[in-house]
Amino acid sequence: MTTSANVAASPPLGATVDELDTPCLCLDLDVMEANIRAVAAACGKRGVAWRPHAKGHKSSTIARAEVAAGALGATCAKLGEAEVLAAGGVRDLLIANMIAGPHKVRRLVALRKIADPVIAVDSLALAEPVGKAMAEAGLRVRAIIEVDIGLNRVGTQPGEPTLALAKALSKMPGIEFAGIMGYEGHLLTIDDPTEKLAKINAALDILSDTKRQLVAAGIPCPIVSCAGTGSYLISIEHADVTEVQAGGAIFMDVFYREKCRVPDLQFALTVPVTIVSRPTPERAIIDAGRKTLNVEVCPPQVLGRSDILVKRLSAEHGELELAPSAQGLKVGDRLTIVPGYADLTVALHDKFHCFRGGKLVDVWDVEARGRLT
Numbered sequence: 222m223t224t225s226a227n228v229a230a231s232p233p234l235g236a237t238v239d240e241l242d243t244p245c246l247c248l249d250l251d252v253m254e255a256n257i258r259a260v261a262a263a264c265g266k267r268g269v270a271w272r273p274h275a276k277g278h279k280s281s282t283i284a285r286a287e288v289a290a291g292a293l294g295a296t297c298a299k300l301g302e303a304e305v306l307a308a309g310g311v312r313d314l315l316i317a318n319m320i321a322g323p324h325k326v327r328r329l330v331a332l333r334k335i336a337d338p339v340i341a342v343d344s345l346a347l348a349e350p351v352g353k354a355m356a357e358a359g360l361r362v363r364a365i366i367e368v369d370i371g372l373n374r375v376g377t378q379p380g381e382p383t384l385a386l387a388k389a390l391s392k393m394p395g396i397e398f399a400g401i402m403g404y405e406g407h408l409l410t411i412d413d414p415t416e417k418l419a420k421i422n423a424a425l426d427i428l429s430d431t432k433r434q435l436v437a438a439g440i441p442c443p444i445v446s447c448a449g450t451g452s453y454l455i456s457i458e459h460a461d462v463t464e465v466q467a468g469g470a471i472f473m474d475v476f477y478r479e480k481c482r483v484p485d486l487q488f489a490l491t492v493p494v495t496i497v498s499r500p501t502p503e504r505a506i507i508d509a510g511r512k513t514l515n516v517e518v519c520p521p522q523v524l525g526r527s528d529i530l531v532k533r534l535s536a537e538h539g540e541l542e543l544a545p546s547a548q549g550l551k552v553g554d555r556l557t558i559v560p561g562y563a564d565l566t567v568a569l570h571d572k573f574h575c576f577r578g579g580k581l582v583d584v585w586d587v588e589a590r591g592r593l594t
């Protein structure tokens with residue numbers, strides 16, 4: 222017996238975006254590849270490695286494209302993401318998050334057999350079970366210490382607490398101490414460029430001081446990792462930074478452009494939507510709400526339409542405020558939305574509909590979607 226009532230066939234390759242049903246997640250591959258080349262070139266020019274965060278794209282296909290363009294490997298926010306990327310052939314994987322609990326330790330040992338991960342730790346309580354399990358399996362895993370450089374999230378305090386943990390890690394069986402990281406995520410949206418530069422440099426100086434203390438204590442510190450899209454152009458200029466994690470840059474979004482003032486990169490990710498209701502002249506409702514788009518970090522925008530404001534999203538409705546010049550829009554008309562924050566938008570979708578030159582050329586899974594463990 223057929224139980225599926227899903228008659229929506231996959232769109233044919235060669236289709237234009239207007240031939241796709243809405244809402245759906247569309248990726249312009251030419252734009253994404255240009256963004257990838259731009260970030261890789263900026264890092265390469267400074268001799269800084271690029272380890273792009275994959276939390277935003279969740280795709281081994283994209284991670285491989287980044288590596289092909291010169292990235293060192295990838296950064297992940299979840300062990301599950303690292304597993305997906307490793308299965309897709311990406312070996313050098315920083316899991317820039319804390320891995321706790323016996324289930325994950327077992328999975329990390331399995332991951333170490335097929336890839337070369339780097340874990341981030343900020344306590345012995347995290348590192349000891351990993352070291353023990355790796356040693357029992359006859360393996361070693363690289364570990365870096367996440368230092369709190371002002372974000373006040375995870376991380377050791379700079380100075381003596383970090384030094385003490387590094388000393389313990391450098392002697393721990395099953396662990397290869399590989400360096401430090403910090404994330405200057407609290408400084409991305411400072412409006413004044415001079416202030417932003419000074420504050421990011423001051424935060425990264427904490428990593429420099431820490432590295433100096435480690436080296437003085439005879440502990441090599443090859444990795445100094447930091448940075449997101451909103452800061453990487455500053456962070457790559459810092460003398461002690463060896464690699465940056467900027468990831469969302471490949472998609473670009475309204476948050477990076479307008480709040481972080483990231484120049485040059487173009488919008489690769491869009492969501493076509495359809496107007497489903499015109500309750501008043503000033504108001505249009507689209508078929509995309511919070512289950513399609515994200516508003517928390519930064520509201521989405523309508524591409525090329527400064528006369529339309531995304532005013533409010535409920536679960537499955539999006540409310541647009543129309544200036545007089547936009548009030549001719551009708552039910553059935555389509556618009557193109559640029560995600561406010563690509564990271565939290567992609568996580569809502571199953572597929573990337575990939576375009577080149579305005580034609581659908583592929584459909585990729587958002588492979589690590591739902592890999593929250």
Ligand SMILES: Cc1ncc(COP(=O)(O)O)c(C=O)c1O
Binds near residue numbers: 274466469
């Ligand atoms: C540890 C870490 N590194 C880097 C980033 C930046 O990622 P992106 O470049 O995608 O904004 C984040 C973002 O949350 C992060 O938590």
